[in-house]
Amino acid sequence: MLIEELVMLSYIGSMPADKPRVDDLELIEDLLVAANGLQDFVQGLCDVAAQVASRETGIAVDCGISLSRPKRPSAVAGSTTIAAQLMDGEHDTLDEGPCLEAWATGSRVLVGADAMEQRWPLHSKTLAFAGYANALLVPFAFRDGACALMVFLAATPGAFTEDATPVIDRFNHTAHQALQIALKTAAGSDLISDLHAAMRSRSVIDTACGMIMMQERCTQEEAFRTLQRASSARNKKLRLVAEEILRRANSSAVRCRESGVGSSRT
Numbered sequence: 001m002l003i004e005e006l007v008m009l010s011y012i013g014s015m016p017a018d019k020p021r022v023d024d025l026e027l028i029e030d031l032l033v034a035a036n037g038l039q040d041f042v043q044g045l046c047d048v049a050a051q052v053a054s055r056e057t058g059i060a061v062d063c064g065i066s067l068s069r070p071k072r073p074s075a076v077a078g079s080t081t082i083a084a085q086l087m088d089g090e091h092d093t094l095d096e097g098p099c100l101e102a103w104a105t106g107s108r109v110l111v112g113a114d115a116m117e118q119r120w121p122l123h124s125k126t127l128a129f130a131g132y133a134n135a136l137l138v139p140f141a142f143r144d145g146a147c148a149l150m151v152f153l154a155a156t157p158g159a160f161t162e163d164a165t166p167v168i169d170r171f172n173h174t175a176h177q178a179l180q181i182a183l184k185t186a187a188g189s190d191l192i193s194d195l196h197a198a199m200r201s202r203s204v205i206d207t208a209c210g211m212i213m214m215q216e217r218c219t220q221e222e223a224f225r226t227l228q229r230a231s232s233a234r235n236k237k238l239r240l241v242a243e244e245i246l247r248r249a250n251s252s253a254v255r256c257r258e259s260g261v262g263s264s265r266t
Contacts, residue, residue, distance in 0.1 A: 024052055024171055028178045038186040042067055043077040045175060049150065050079035052171045056164045059156045062132075067148040069183070083153055086130050097123045099149060102139040108169070109137040110160060133157040136168070140176050146183055150175065201239040208242035211249055 027048045035041035046063045053061035064078040064087030078084030097120045102109045111120060112134050113127035127135055132153045140148040150172065152160065160168070205227065212223035227245075231238045 024048065025174060027051075028174060032178060032181055032185075035182070038067075038182055039075045039077070041182045042075045042179075045178065046077045046079045046083070049152070049171065049175060053152050053154075053164075053168055056167045057154065057159050057161070059154060059159055061159065062153040064151045064153065065148060066151075067146065067179070069146040069186075070144070072186075082130055083151075086126070086132075086153070087151065089126070098135075098137055102137045102149065103147075106139060106141075108139075108165075108172075111135045111137065112157075114157070127153075131155055134159060136160045136165070138172050140172075140179060142180055142183055144183060148179060204239055204246065205242045208245045211245060 028045070031041055031044040031048065035044055042065050046065050049065075050061055050063040053063060062078065062080045062083040064083040065076070066087050067075040076084065076087050078087050098109045098111045101119075111117065111123060111127065113124045113132055117124040127133075130153075132155055134154055134157060136152040138150045138152075140150065142148075152168065154160065205224075208227060209220055209223040212218070212226055213220060216223065216226070218226075227238060227241060231241045234241060236244075
């Protein structure tokens with residue numbers, strides 16, 4: 001499946017662009033293959049995006065990405081330490097200011113850091129304090145409910161001109177497709193991890209039930225119900241209660257062995 005999607009990504013990247021590309025697609029494809037997990041890919045994508053934007057604008061441009069997934073850890077990265085720190089703060093304000101504007105319109109939003117920017121004065125001050133004159137926010141939405149915000153940051157005023165933004169938009173389209181592939185790959189890894197965790201949890205619960213069966217001389221079904229009642233009474237997950245039973249049993253066994261050693265010496 002990954003090979004097929006890479007072929008599709010190659011097709012997308014080969015569509016005519018307003019300006020020549022410099023192996024941008026190949027860099028992203030290499031990231032998809034070599035990245036050690038989703039966070040590593042997002043970090044690499046930040047670095048490539050900063051290179052592309054810097055090339056097209058002719059000035060130094062940083063990039064940051066904030067990626068959110070339902071019921072999964074988020075991924076925040078930046079091409080520089082300052083950009084990463086700024087994105088870490090933006091991740092907590094995705095539902096307000098220019099971030100909300102980007103999500104509401106589904107299109108990029110340009111934010112200035114000077115007195116002319118009256119829409120979001122707090123965000124403008126944050127940009128200026130970080131040493132940036134303007135920021136270009138690009139929202140991404142994905143089929144599985146995940147969402148991302150890619151932010152280009154420049155210290156030079158007026159960096160994102162009409163000549164540069166079409167090429168950046170072209171790159172963003174490819175980046176969006178690549179992120180979708182990375183998310184699908186991560187979802188597969190998450191599923192495997194969840195299955196392994198479920199198997200470990202099942203093993204712990206079964207072992208605890210076995211101990212209850214031995215102590216209470218009951219059936220497995222009765223032992224499991226006993227475990228469920230203890231879980232409800234303590235407001236703890238079944239697995240945690242089972243682990244506690246096993247720890248206590250192990251401690252008791254250790255004390256018995258130590259007591260036996262002490263008795264034999266006397």
